[in-house]
Amino acid sequence: MKKLLLGLLAVCFLGGCSTQEDPEDVTYDWTPPFEDVSWGMGEDEAMEALDLDAEEAALDVTPEKYQVFSFTSAMETEVGMAAPDLVFEPGFGLIGVTLRYMPTEEEAAETLTxxxxxxxxxxxxxxxxxxxxxxxxxxxQVAAFKEEDEEISDNDSIVTILLNQDNLTDNYQECVFEGKAAAILEHVLQNNN
Incomplete structure (x- = not known):
């Protein structure tokens, strides 16, 4: 009887070791301001989702090796018509979006709304x-994230949005979506679940 109980206990214990609970979904605010686009998307995938051609953009490579594709024609976004800059970092994909507007005062107020x-x-x-x-x-997951961004703290936002309105500049209004931490998070979740 003892052998049977010990055998049953061993099977239960080993069976419990081999199962893994489904990880909870990790959610955060906010996605990029386009339908069907997410932080961390590769350049080709994002361009295809937005029906954009990289050949039609001005390409700038920053000292940090970010690739910035600047488009001159406006397109519809979740916050109005704007000409986008898409920022990609090798290894992490889409990390930033800047929307540039040349609005009238009324259109600027509408964008803020x-x-x-x-x-x-x-x-x-x-x-x-x-x-x-x-x-x-x-x-x-925290350890994997901090391997990529050791500076992040618990109070840092995963995505931030900044609206610049300055009527003395060429880009009277621009809206910057900073999603590098979200792109890193997507990378970590994909590789550590």
């Missing part, structure tokens, strides 16, 4: 998404 409808009220033209510490990542 759309941004506030999509992302909430802002007194200073900035929006901060989900904080790193609120993601509920496992210790392994």
């Amino acid at each position: 759309k941004l506030e409808a999509a992302y909430g009220k802002s007194d200073d033209g900035t929006w901060s998404g989900t904080k790193f510490g609120d993601l509920g990542l496992s210790e392994e």
